Amino acid sequence: MSASQSSGNSIADDDAAILVVDDLRSSRLLIGAVLNSAGFANLHFASDGVEAVALLETTPIDMVVLDIVMPQMDGFEVCRQARERLSLDIPILIQTGLQDADQRATAFDAGASDIVSKPLHPHELVSRVRLHLERRRMIDSLQTYQRRMEDELQAAESMQISLLKSDDQVAAIAEPRGAGLTTFYQASNQLGGDLWQVFEIDETRFGLFIVDLSGHGVAAAINAFRVHMLAEAMDRNREHPGKWLAFLNDHLCQILPVEHFATAFYGVVDIASGRISYAAAGAPTPIILEAAGGWSTLDGGGLILGCREGIAYDTYSADLVVGDHVLLYSDALYENFETPGESLEPQDMAVLAREVLDAAAGAEFHRALVNRVFADETAQRRDDLTLVLLEVKGHV
Numbered sequence: 001m002s003a004s005q006s007s008g009n010s011i012a013d014d015d016a017a018i019l020v021v022d023d024l025r026s027s028r029l030l031i032g033a034v035l036n037s038a039g040f041a042n043l044h045f046a047s048d049g050v051e052a053v054a055l056l057e058t059t060p061i062d063m064v065v066l067d068i069v070m071p072q073m074d075g076f077e078v079c080r081q082a083r084e085r086l087s088l089d090i091p092i093l094i095q096t097g098l099q100d101a102d103q104r105a106t107a108f109d110a111g112a113s114d115i116v117s118k119p120l121h122p123h124e125l126v127s128r129v130r131l132h133l134e135r136r137r138m139i140d141s142l143q144t145y146q147r148r149m150e151d152e153l154q155a156a157e158s159m160q161i162s163l164l165k166s167d168d169q170v171a172a173i174a175e176p177r178g179a180g181l182t183t184f185y186q187a188s189n190q191l192g193g194d195l196w197q198v199f200e201i202d203e204t205r206f207g208l209f210i211v212d213l214s215g216h217g218v219a220a221a222i223n224a225f226r227v228h229m230l231a232e233a234m235d236r237n238r239e240h241p242g243k244w245l246a247f248l249n250d251h252l253c254q255i256l257p258v259e260h261f262a263t264a265f266y267g268v269v270d271i272a273s274g275r276i277s278y279a280a281a282g283a284p285t286p287i288i289l290e291a292a293g294g295w296s297t298l299d300g301g302g303l304i305l306g307c308r309e310g311i312a313y314d315t316y317s318a319d320l321v322v323g324d325h326v327l328l329y330s331d332a333l334y335e336n337f338e339t340p341g342e343s344l345e346p347q348d349m350a351v352l353a354r355e356v357l358d359a360a361a362g363a364e365f366h367r368a369l370v371n372r373v374f375a376d377e378t379a380q381r382r383d384d385l386t387l388v389l390l391e392v393k394g395h396v
Helices: 003-007 025-037 049-058 075-085 101-110 122-163 167-177 217-233 241-255 346-357 362-373 377-381
Strands: 018-021 043-046 063-067 092-096 114-117 179-186 194-200 205-213 262-270 275-281 287-289 295-297 316-319 325-329 385-392
Touching (some): 043 049, 049 063, 075 092, 092 122, 114 122, 122 217, 167 179, 167 194, 179 194, 205 385, 362 385
Parallel strands (some): 092 114
Antiparallel strands (some): 179 385, 194 205, 287 325
């Protein structure tokens, strides 16, 4: 590993470690003098390929100026050893008197970065050394930036996942109220704009909220954080879905950036009374997978959130019986973004979910459904995907 790779810092001309490899002492002295006069002081020398490889194994080197024709180990093999065995990506500048095109192609195939012809021209040698060191500086800078961004994204991803309640927390809310609740969440690219939440309302009721923010990545994730904080703080009117969504919409209109919006569904589940009350804001239609084997939908309209203040959202209700399941999902489950005409309709989703539920339950249901919908894993990453499955068990 080179000095620049190990430290992550840029290489300056006066501290770049350059290894000069040539079996002729006069050539080593000449190259060293040319580089030294150009400001390169950190020079190392090897008289053959074996000595060069040994130095590369033990000494941080930023660049190699390498002869081809040498005893014991030629320059081609030094390149191969550096690239394949030592996994070094430092610049290797080959100096050769060979004019044959095949020989030069062999040098590049072996891992050479560039070639200078013998007899050496001092100005050309220095220019090429500086060119490749500058390129190495740029690569190091980009790699350092990429590592920092990856670390920050990983930290943000952990923070976003922490917004979602654990399985135990969900069970502590749902099971005493006669329900089972399992969830599935997958961001399209580390960070996403989907969010689900479960709220305690009273001893028999709980709220079930799913929201899909427009866009993907960092911007959508920031908006998801905003929605999470708002929804957690909004304990007023939680038992009234329409009023609760209207209140959330008014706040989002004030804080969401222009042209950003959200679709949402909020339901109040009351297993003891056998009812679910709900309001929707442009969300995909939830599906009731009925205990008797059929299915129905929770139909409801409503303008998407964040567009205009003062919108009223209607509250609807539906009956639930023991054995029913209610499936909530984001649009990534049914929408074909490349070929919209091939997107699944609610009835298609209902039939498919019904088939999957007959064979799998709980957390296994989610994975089985995703595998049935998507032909390959990469297709699952085109948008953030959220699934929530509510099971009506009966009051405990």
